[in-house]
Amino acid sequence: MGSVSFPTDAHAILRAPDLDSAERAYLGLMPDQAHIDALVRRALGLSRVADAACCYALSMTLVGLRLQELEMDEPCATAHRQSTLRNLRQVYASP
Numbered sequence: 895m896g897s898v899s900f901p902t903d904a905h906a907i908l909r910a911p912d913l914d915s916a917e918r919a920y921l922g923l924m925p926d927q928a929h930i931d932a933l934v935r936r937a938l939g940l941s942r943v944a945d946a947a948c949c950y951a952l953s954m955t956l957v958g959l960r961l962q963e964l965e966m967d968e969p970c971a972t973a974h975r976q977s978t979l980r981n982l983r984q985v986y987a988s989p
Contacts, residue, residue, distance in 0.1 A: 904933075904952055907979065908986045916979045924960045933957055955982065 903923045910916035924930045937953035959978050963971040 904949070904956060907956070908952075908983055910983075913976055913980055913983075916983060917975060920956065920960075920975065920979060924956065927964075930957055930960055952986070 903919065906919040907916050907923070910919055924933060933953055934957055937950050937957070940950045940953070959975070963975060966974060
């Protein structure tokens with residue numbers, strides 16, 4: 895398993911030019927349980943740094959979403975993912 899570079903990888907989801915690119919970045923960040931666990935560990939480390947609150951919030955949100963998806967069948971997970979990523983990108987883009 896490659897190392898997780900959270901700030902770069904997770905923010906790629908928010909900076910992606912379109913929803914399909916955001917979805918690819920999202921699935922690339924957390925393709926399986928081992929990557930989800932690594933991101934949780936990284937987020938917990940970031941939570942101890944005052945200026946990392948945004949990264950912590952985003953990472954825990956993404957982990958929660960991905961864990962939900964793992965319980966769904968693929969068509970449902972895809973629809974849920976696209977809707978959620980669209981909303982998440984709008985929220986983080988708001989001033």
